[in-house]
Every structure is written in structure tokens, then in C-alpha cells.
Amino acid sequence: MKDSRLETFLARIYVDQTARERFLADPRGEATKAGLTAQQVEDVVKIDRDGLELLAASLERKKHNRR
């Protein structure tokens, strides 16, 4: 359950711009609110922000191209 919660959290911040902006503004608060374990909170607080932005943009382009 705790591991699937992390996957769900990542899926959300990868594809949902609003959730991503909320997370980037308050990583610890949003991760805690999502029910992640203390270790998972520490892991996502240290997220690679450049990678996150590039991944999100790439996913958005793919979505756009499929339309």
C-alpha cells in the first residue's frame, strides 16, 4: 500500500500541472498530505526538479500529439 501510494503520487505530479505546482511550492507538505511514509517524503523532497519539468513537458507534448 505504501509503495503504491508513492507511485500514485508520482503519476499525479507527472501529469497534473496543478498538483505539480502545489508540490513544487511545498514539497514536504504535499507529500505528507498524500500519506507517504517519512522516508518517501524525504525522497520526493529531494526530487530532481529539472528532470520533473522536462518529463512533464515531454508527457504534455505526447498527449498533444495524440489528439
Place this chain on the structure above:
Amino acid sequence: MAVRDRFGLGWRAKLALGILSNLDRIDIVEVIADDYFRASHRERRALRTLAAQTPVTLHGVSLGMASSVPVDTKRLDQIARLCDEVEPVSWSEHLAFVRGGGIEIGHLAAPPRSAATVSGAIANLRRAREIVGVSPQMENVATLIDPPGSDRDEATWVSQIIRDSESDLLLDLHNLHANSVNFNFDPIDYISHIPPEQISAIHLAGGKWIGRPNARRLLDDHLHDVPGPVYQLLEDVGARATPPLTVILERDGNFPPVEWLLEQLDLARRAVARGRARRSAAAA
């Protein structure tokens, strides 16, 4: 009897005519399985006709096998039915998660590299083998982000899943190349983690650089030619992997004339031949 390495292209509608006109230069065709789950009778008949003409391998993109969440049985049933109908020489999927909590990512995402996703992937592979009857070859994926929640490197994570599930690796060399330059690791060391007899298939593709100058990443977009370092890696795999290998060139858009792709396939043949020669020399 000697077993022969095979070289082929990914089937795409815009390449269909070029592929069908050049089957004498193509040993195998890779078809995206998901494109046929809701296909008409006519489309599925066309796929069976293709499979009767040339060896076909089916490639799944939506199972989400590398996840702590069990794979959806209905999706496995779809693959099983298609395999029964088409009788491919093999089928494959990805070491990726594609959804979480009902949210579809729309892409193959690298999961946290942890004990949970190792055991989840192994359980999912066992389930896939039970339902489809044959284990899929599992492909390493490219990622633009180092997955949060990871407690081991990619080579360790992939090799644990491949060894413990007794599944073969579909080694995507452009994904490996991209991850190695984006996250600064040695791709040869990565390859050395995988048992040579469990590398059975290869993907080749190209990509482009994206991002700000001081935070650039190589994107695996399948829209560009195969770069030189990937052919070098292919030679190195040819020197190490137990024959036979199935090598597929993937191109998803920005299509050049098919002759250009066939020339890249010839470059791949030559790279593997160089590797095989090194392998023979080392064994002598």
C-alpha cells in the same frame, strides 16, 4: 545448426509499404500489440497475413509490469488472445509503470528502483507467464528523471528482476545510452550486470537533446537516426550476448525513405558481426 541473429523494423502504418516491399532485407517485424486490442476483424486478419509472411514479435506498451501494483488480468488476457491468434516468435513489455491510483501517465515511466518494485515486477512476470503461456522479454526504459524513492542503481535493479524472474532482457540501447549520459553511469558496466544468455533482443532508436544548456537531457524520441555510440554498444553486446539476438530498429515519426532505415539496419548487422567476431576470437 548455427542460430542466426535477426534484424528487423518496428511496424508503423507509414512504413507498411516500405516494409512489405523489402521483406527480403528484413528478418522480423515488431508490431505494437496494443494497436490490435480493439482492432477490426479486417485489421487482425491483415496482421495474421503479415505473420504468415515474416516472423512477427508483439510489443506491449500498457501493462505497467514494473510496479508494486499487480498487473491487470484483463490486459494480460488481451495479450494472450492476440498471441494465440498471431503466433508471434516472442512478445515483450517494459520495465515501467504507466499508471498509479487510476491516473494514466500516458507514457512508460521509470518506477522507484526499490525492493517493492523488484518483487512487484517478478510477481507480475509470473502472472504474465501463467496467463500468456510464455514470458515476455522485458525492456529497460529511458527516463528524464531519476525516479524518487530509488535505493539502488538501474543496472542492479534491472539485473535483479531479470535474474530472479528468469525472463529475458530486451535491451534498448538508445534508452541505455540516454540514461547513461543523463545520469552519468557506464553503459558497459550496466551490460556486464546482465547474464549474457538473458539478453535476447535489442532495440535501436534515436533522440535529441532538450532542456537548458546547464541542465540538458537526451530525450529518446524515436524521431531521429541511431547515433554512433549506440552502434558501438551494439557491437559490445554482440561480443557478449549468447546468440541469437533479435535487433529491431524503431522509428515513430519524422520518417525518412525506407531505404534510409534499411541502411541503418545494415549498419546494425555490421556492428553485430564485429561483435560476434570478437566473441569468437575470445573463445578461440
